Amino acid sequence: MFFRTWILGIKSLLLHPMRSALTVLGIMIGVFSVIALLAIGEGVSIKAQKDIEALGAENIIVRSIEPPNDSIEFSFSAREFGITRAEMNQMKAIPTIAQVIPVRELRLQFQYTGNALAEPRLGRLVGCTPEYQGINRLEVDRGHFLTHPEKQATVCVISAELAKYFFPYEDPLGKEIFVPAKKNRFSIVGVLKEKTATGAVGGSLSGQDFANDVYIPIETMRRLMGDLEEKRSAGSFERKKFELSQVTCKVKDVKDVPKTAKIIESTLRRMSTDREDYGIIVPFELLEQARSTRIMIQLIFGLVAAVSLVVGGIGIMNIMLATVTERTREIGVRRALGACRRDITRQFLIETIVLSVVGGCIGMALGVAFPISAEGSKVLADWLAPEYYERIPTYFREVVPVLVPWSFPLAFGISVVVGVVFGLYPAMRAAQMDPIEALRHE
Amino acid sequence: MGKAVEIRDLTKHYVLKSETVKALRGVSFDVPQGDYVAIMGPSGSGKSTLLNLLGCLDRPTSGSYMLGDENVAQMTDDDLSAVRASRIGFVFQSYNLIPQLTVVENIEVPLYYMGKLDSRAKERCCMLASMVGLGDRLDHRPTQLSGGQQQRVAIARSIVNDPEFILADEATGNLDSVTTEEILQLFERLNGEGRTIIMVTHEDEVAEHAKRVIRLRDGHIVSDERNTDRVIAKSSVEKVAPEDAESAVDRSESPAT
Ligand SMILES: Nc1ncnc2c1ncn2[C@@H]1O[C@H](COP(=O)(O)OP(=O)(O)OP(=O)(O)O)[C@@H](O)[C@H]1O
Ligand SMILES: [Mg+2]
Numbered sequence: 001m002f003f004r005t006w007i008l009g010i011k012s013l014l015l016h017p018m019r020s021a022l023t024v025l026g027i028m029i030g031v032f033s034v035i036a037l038l039a040i041g042e043g044v045s046i047k048a049q050k051d052i053e054a055l056g057a058e059n060i061i062v063r064s065i066e067p068p069n070d071s072i073e074f075s076f077s078a079r080e081f082g083i084t085r086a087e088m089n090q091m092k093a094i095p096t097i098a099q100v101i102p103v104r105e106l107r108l109q110f111q112y113t114g115n116a117l118a119e120p121r122l123g124r125l126v127g128c129t130p131e132y133q134g135i136n137r138l139e140v141d142r143g144h145f146l147t148h149p150e151k152q153a154t155v156c157v158i159s160a161e162l163a164k165y166f167f168p169y170e171d172p173l174g175k176e177i178f179v180p181a182k183k184n185r186f187s188i189v190g191v192l193k194e195k196t197a198t199g200a201v202g203g204s205l206s207g208q209d210f211a212n213d214v215y216i217p218i219e220t221m222r223r224l225m226g227d228l229e230e231k232r233s234a235g236s237f238e239r240k241k242f243e244l245s246q247v248t249c250k251v252k253d254v255k256d257v258p259k260t261a262k263i264i265e266s267t268l269r270r271m272s273t274d275r276e277d278y279g280i281i282v283p284f285e286l287l288e289q290a291r292s293t294r295i296m297i298q299l300i301f302g303l304v305a306a307v308s309l310v311v312g313g314i315g316i317m318n319i320m321l322a323t324v325t326e327r328t329r330e331i332g333v334r335r336a337l338g339a340c341r342r343d344i345t346r347q348f349l350i351e352t353i354v355l356s357v358v359g360g361c362i363g364m365a366l367g368v369a370f371p372i373s374a375e376g377s378k379v380l381a382d383w384l385a386p387e388y389y390e391r392i393p394t395y396f397r398e399v400v401p402v403l404v405p406w407s408f409p410l411a412f413g414i415s416v417v418v419g420v421v422f423g424l425y426p427a428m429r430a431a432q433m434d435p436i437e438a439l440r441h442e
Numbered sequence: 443m444g445k446a447v448e449i450r451d452l453t454k455h456y457v458l459k460s461e462t463v464k465a466l467r468g469v470s471f472d473v474p475q476g477d478y479v480a481i482m483g484p485s486g487s488g489k490s491t492l493l494n495l496l497g498c499l500d501r502p503t504s505g506s507y508m509l510g511d512e513n514v515a516q517m518t519d520d521d522l523s524a525v526r527a528s529r530i531g532f533v534f535q536s537y538n539l540i541p542q543l544t545v546v547e548n549i550e551v552p553l554y555y556m557g558k559l560d561s562r563a564k565e566r567c568c569m570l571a572s573m574v575g576l577g578d579r580l581d582h583r584p585t586q587l588s589g590g591q592q593q594r595v596a597i598a599r600s601i602v603n604d605p606e607f608i609l610a611d612e613a614t615g616n617l618d619s620v621t622t623e624e625i626l627q628l629f630e631r632l633n634g635e636g637r638t639i640i641m642v643t644h645e646d647e648v649a650e651h652a653k654r655v656i657r658l659r660d661g662h663i664v665s666d667e668r669n670t671d672r673v674i675a676k677s678s679v680e681k682v683a684p685e686d687a688e689s690a691v692d693r694s695e696s697p698a699t
Contacts, residue, residue: 004559011542333538336499337599338527338555340520435499439534 009350023319024359027415030309031363034411036370037301039401045294055283060249063279081277082242096260099250101131111178112166123212127221143173143190151217156186160194161211257284313418320426332438341431348430352423360415371401446638447473452505454491465491467661478633479640480649483658489642497609498522527555531600533610537592539584546580552603570598590621610641626651627675
């Protein structure tokens, strides 16, 4: 009997296949967008979390920040800023810290004199220690990363992109990278594998692009280049002095991270001058933040998608109102043959539920296929219009939608609720009709 | 035979914005079980109104209506539905089959609302379909049938719940004389089985088949007489028994509107 009522509902809907299909489409899009948007949101937050995790939950990163150059007056004295080696040693003395890893970065032109075709290329000269490889998860393709015995040597490790650029047909190992600005040469001991850029993390750490990096031992950098940087450009002459760009402190126990971060902060405040020329990034705390951000993203995306479900629901209501009017005569006949009001309500409600459930099921099926099709469309976009695809920020290109399991029951549940809520009014209207009036309806 | 229906001073007023239409102004009569009544009268005299009241589709403004020993005037909407489902069979002028359902499914509808849609229901519906001569059209849709055929399905539907009454409002109004005759044969047969039939009609030729004729005018009964020279529909319907499949096929091919 129960079964029959449903069959009847389906039969009545099939009387207007086009109309029913369009109504189903509305709900389908709603359910799909709930699942898809939540999947994108999840992808974004997973990527953010991965980026933060890449920094290492046990690490605390202290980064020098160059203060804005607001001196209008021409000055010969160098601007001094950033974390100093003395400060680094203070941090090293904190008992919860196992290790401190200093980094000094410069933006410079690189050149390979053996390849006349390759123009000099702007990149990052990174003075670092062997530990740098571990904290940034750099993978070596050929040769080796900087080693402790080499800490005074004029050697370097280059990125895969630079290797490809300067040495398309040669083996880069043993060749020399020339830094025109410093008139230094570094012989290549290692080539890295390609590494994708990281997104900006928190407020103070901007995204890092490892594409044009050259790594040299930090002691070599200090010996050859000192702490002073001079920049000459048309009409201006700028001198700045900084000892370190970044210090990564590895904490012994992750539990101690928040405590250690506070100690570092107070240490630096005591030592540093009045200027805020450093930032402290605590990935551990960022991770916590990212988790709450994730909930926010899901909430917002979920709401946006839910709106489309409501729109679908209004579609259902619209169609059902039309159906009820159109089938007034049928309602009258059924009432005359003994149907009570509840029977009529149930009949029309079942039709809306069938519509929304079918829409929900198709929407879920499409939702399951969404990550695959999203990847597919990226490949397609790259193939059809690579130049436009390239312009999409890497960060977005790398977001992979991740299905959220609970989005399925949620979307489906909402669609059924929408079906019932928006179907109830037309169904009740049908049930409230006077049987005689209904029978007389043309 | 006992009284099937007893109505006393039945009135029905329709309250409109500007006026009150008194469709029935005090109608009283009894219908014994097994009677065959034709209600006649000019247009607007209240025939349909009366039939709808008798069929429990509506409640009277005043007066009493006893159906067996139940007072219909005091029933709730659900009670009325239950009475319609189990005790009354309707036949309409415009057939009123449900378009998305097949012949058998249409016949089944009252059983569904009676809660008697069991495994034997289908069998019974098929039997009824062949009784009205549509044994070979079980899976057809109403739109694939002629008017006469549709009306026969409607009659099968009206008796599927084994009702005490069959109420027909101009059941033959849309049919030609040959088909009308066929429908009347069916009615006669059902009446012969002991069912009470009350039908509204405009046509004297149709009313002649009834045992009794009630005439209405302006909501009053003007005459209520037994039919002395009652006409019995020709070509016996008894021939068309459910087991007589061949003649059922013949009948379904007879001309209709
Ligand atoms: N729902 C209604 N609202 C207002 N007036 C109504 C309503 N139904 C019927 N009437 C009025 O009641 C009177 C009787 O109507 P009814 O339908 O019973 O006539 P009838 O005898 O069946 O006529 P016909 O032979 O044309 O079918 C008419 O004057 C009609 O206008
Ligand atoms: Mg009428």
